Every structure is written in C-alpha cells, then in structure tokens.
Amino acid sequence: MILTDVDIRNGIEFDDLITLPHYEYSHHPEMYEPSIQPASYDLTLSRSFKKIKKQDCKYPNKTYVDFGDGVEYIDIPYGNGCYDGVVIAPGEFMLGASREIITLPKNLSAIITGRSSIGRAGLIVEVAGWVDPFFKGSITFEFYNCSPNPIRMTEGIRIAQIVFMKNTGDCAVPYNGKYQHQLEATESRIHLDKEVHV
Numbered sequence: 001m002i003l004t005d006v007d008i009r010n011g012i013e014f015d016d017l018i019t020l021p022h023y024e025y026s027h028h029p030e031m032y033e034p035s036i037q038p039a040s041y042d043l044t045l046s047r048s049f050k051k052i053k054k055q056d057c058k059y060p061n062k063t064y065v066d067f068g069d070g071v072e073y074i075d076i077p078y079g080n081g082c083y084d085g086v087v088i089a090p091g092e093f094m095l096g097a098s099r100e101i102i103t104l105p106k107n108l109s110a111i112i113t114g115r116s117s118i119g120r121a122g123l124i125v126e127v128a129g130w131v132d133p134f135f136k137g138s139i140t141f142e143f144y145n146c147s148p149n150p151i152r153m154t155e156g157i158r159i160a161q162i163v164f165m166k167n168t169g170d171c172a173v174p175y176n177g178k179y180q181h182q183l184e185a186t187e188s189r190i191h192l193d194k195e196v197h198v
Contacts, residue, residue: 003108003164005036017108017164019101035158042115042158043098043139048184049076049086049153050095070191078155085154088123088145095185096153098139102162106133106170111163118159122147125160133167134174137182 003011011017018041035042053072055065065071076086076094088094104110109132114125126142141160145151153159178189190196 001166002039003166005038008036008041008164011164015105016103019103020099037161040161040163041100043100043112043160043162045141045153045155045157045159046097046099046138046184047078047155048097049078050074050185050187051076052093067190067193067196071188073187083152085152087150087152088143089150090145090148092145094143095187096141096143096159097182097185098141098160099156101136101138101183102131103136104131104133104164104175106174107167109133109165109167111165112139112160113163114160115158121151122149123151123153131162132175132177133171134176135180137180138184140179140182140186 008017012019035044050073053074055072073095078084078086086094086096102110109130111129112131113129118125122145124144124146126144131139139160139162143153178192179186
C-alpha cells in the first residue's frame with residue numbers, strides 16, 4: 001500500500017518520517033517548504049557533491065578499477081565565486097545528496113525515482129532505488145548529464161521523488177547496512193562486500 005499525501009504529512013508531523021538538518025532550517029526556513037505530492041514527496045538537493053577521481057590502477061598488471069580496491073572520490077566545492085551551485089558538464093558523472101533526512105520505521109519501505117522534468121532536460125538522476133525499513137539518513141543521488149550542454153545544479157532544487165510503501169508487517173531484521181546514517185553525498189562502499197574479494 002502506497003502512502004498518500006495525508007499519510008506523508010502525518011508522518012512528517014508526528015513520526016519524523018522526513019526531517020531537515022536543524023542548522024540549515026534555522027538559517028533559511030523560507031527555503032524548506034515541504035513539497036508533498038498526491039502520493040510522493042519531492043526531495044531537494046543539498047550542497048554536497050562528489051565525483052570519481054581518475055586514478056591509476058594500484059597494481060601494474062591491472063588496466064581496470066577493481067571493486068575490491070575501492071573507488072576514490074573528490075569533493076566538489078559549491079560555487080566558485082561566479083555562480084551559486086555546481087555545474088555538471090556533458091557526459092559527466094557526479095554524486096549529490098538530499099537535504100532531507102529520511103527515517104523509516106520497521107513497517108515502511110520506500111522507492112526513489114527521478115523527476116520527469118529533470119530527465120527531460122537531459123539530466124539522468126539515478127539512485128539505488130530501494131530504501132529498506134529502518135534506514136535513517138540522507139539520500140545519495142547519481143547524476144549523469146546526457147545533454148549537449150552543461151547543467152547548473154543549485155541547493156534546494158526539487159530533484160527526485162520518494163514514494164513510501166507500507167509493508168505487510170514489521171521486518172524481522174531491520175536495515176543496518178553500510179550506508180546507515182549517511183548525511184552527505186556518500187561514495188560507493190562496495191569494497192566492503194565480501195564477494196568482491198573472492
């Protein structure tokens with residue numbers, strides 16, 4: 001069962017389903033009007049961005065990046081004095097994060113999807129899609145600019161939607177994985193998976 005706007009609003013007001021970092025909200029409350037849709041909530045961009053560092057492979061005989069070695073990232077500063085935001089070039093890949101903190105109880109799951117208006121402008125917003133019960137943290141987005149033009153991304157833009165679903169009951173083993181409590185654009189932690197070291 002998918003939660004409606006009424007359920008989402010009640011979850012925000014009474015269950016802390018969606019919250020914003022207090023320091024951000026206290027400085028700019030006018031920027032944080034919730035955007036509740038009939039059966040979803042619009043997630044907005046924070047100022048946290050990263051991109052993959054072009055790196056030499058760690059071993060002389062490797063001509064590829066091995067997931068077991070991990071992937072290195074660099075932080076992208078927000079703004080350069082000429083403009084606010086971060087510009088993603090054509091063909092460039094980048095990570096971003098939501099300003100919102102999601103806190104799911106044991107009986108809710110969620111799915112994240114990009115907004116149609118963003119996709120039609122040539123920016124693909126990909127996420128790991130599924131949010132397990134008991135997850136708490138911000139949402140990391142993967143961006144790919146497939147348009148022929150650079151695209152500027154600014155804090156507060158509505159970038160994706162989250163849809164909440166009620167499970168048939170409480171899960172037996174709540175989520176407590178490697179992305180629990182992430183609060184910014186978070187790099188891949190696939191090197192922590194056992195199978196990539198086989």
